[in-house]
Amino acid sequence: DIQMTQSPSSLSASVGDRVTITCRASQNINTYLNWYQQRPGKAPDLLIYGASSLRSGVPSRFSGSGSGTDFTLTISSLQPEDFATYYCQQSYTTPRTFGQGTKVEIK
Amino acid sequence: EVQLVESGGGLVEPGGSLRLSCAVSGLSFTEAWMSWVRQAPGKGLEWVGRIKSKLGGGTVDYAESLKGRFTISRDDSKKTLFLQMISLKSEDTAVYYCSWIRRNGPPDNYYYYMDAWGKGTTVTVSS
Numbered sequence: 001d002i003q004m005t006q007s008p009s010s011l012s013a014s015v016g017d018r019v020t021i022t023c024r025a026s027q028n029i030n031t032y033l034n035w036y037q038q039r040p041g042k043a044p045d046l047l048i049y050g051a052s053s054l055r056s057g058v059p060s061r062f063s064g065s066g067s068g069t070d071f072t073l074t075i076s077s078l079q080p081e082d083f084a085t086y087y088c089q090q091s092y093t094t095p096r097t098f099g100q101g102t103k104v105e106i107k
Numbered sequence: 108e109v110q111l112v113e114s115g116g117g118l119v120e121p122g123g124s125l126r127l128s129c130a131v132s133g134l135s136f137t138e139a140w141m142s143w144v145r146q147a148p149g150k151g152l153e154w155v156g157r158i159k160s161k162l163g164g165g166t167v168d169y170a171e172s173l174k175g176r177f178t179i180s181r182d183d184s185k186k187t188l189f190l191q192m193i194s195l196k197s198e199d200t201a202v203y204y205c206s207w208i209r210r211n212g213p214p215d216n217y218y219y220y221m222d223a224w225g226k227g228t229t230v231t232v233s234s
Contacts, residue, residue, distance in 0.1 A: 034220045049220040087152050091219040094168040101151040
C-alpha cells in the first residue's frame with residue numbers, strides 16, 4: 001500500500017495567516033492527489049483534485065501544488081470557516097489511502 | 108443535487124453482522140462508481156473500498172485489512188449501495204460514509220475523487 005504522511009499533525013494559526021500543509025507519498029503518484037476538508041461532526045468535503053485543480057465553488061484562497069511524492073495545500077489567508085481538519089488522499093492506485101490529517105486550530 | 112443517505116448503523120455485539128445501505132439520488136447511479144470510507148472516534152479517515160459501475164466492470168476493491176469480512180455491493184434498480192460487515196470487532200466502531208466517485212479528464216488519464224458524501228451512519232461494536 002502507498003503510505004501518505006502529512007505534516008504537521010496540527011497547527012495553530014490566526015485569521016488572515018498563510019497556512020501550508022504538506023503531504024508526502026511513499027512512492028511516485030504523479031499528480032493523483034486529492035485534498036479534503038472536514039469540519040467537526042461533518043462529512044469530508046473535496047477541496048482539490050489532481051494535486052492542483054480547485055473544485056468548483058471552493059474559494060480561491062485554497063491552492064494545491066506538487067507532483068511525484070511531495071504535495072502542498074496552501075490557504076493564502078485563513079478565514080474563520082477554515083478551522084478544520086485537512087486530509088490528503090492518493091488516487092493513483094487502490095487502496096486509496098489517506099494521510100493522517102492536519103488539524104488547523106485557532107491561535 | 109447529488110444526495111447520499113446512509114442507514115443501517117447501530118449497536119452490535121462483537122462477532123455480529125450488520126448491513127449498511129446508502130440511498131443515492133441526483134445522479135445516474137448505474138454509471139456511478141461508489142466507495143465507503145470510515146472514521147473511528149477521534150481518528151482519521153480510512154478507505155474501506157470501492158465498487159465500479161457494471162459498465163466499468165463492476166469490480167470491487169477493498170482495504171487489505173478488511174478483505175473477507177466486508178462486502179460491497181449495489182442494486183442499480185434501487186439506486187442503493189450496500190456494505191455487508193461480518194465478524195465485527197470493537198475496532199470496527201466508526202462512522203461509515205458512502206461517497207460518489209467522480210472521474211475527470213481523458214479516459215486514459217482519469218482523476219478520481221470523492222465528490223459527494225453522505226452524512227454517515229454510526230456503527231458501534233460492543234458487548
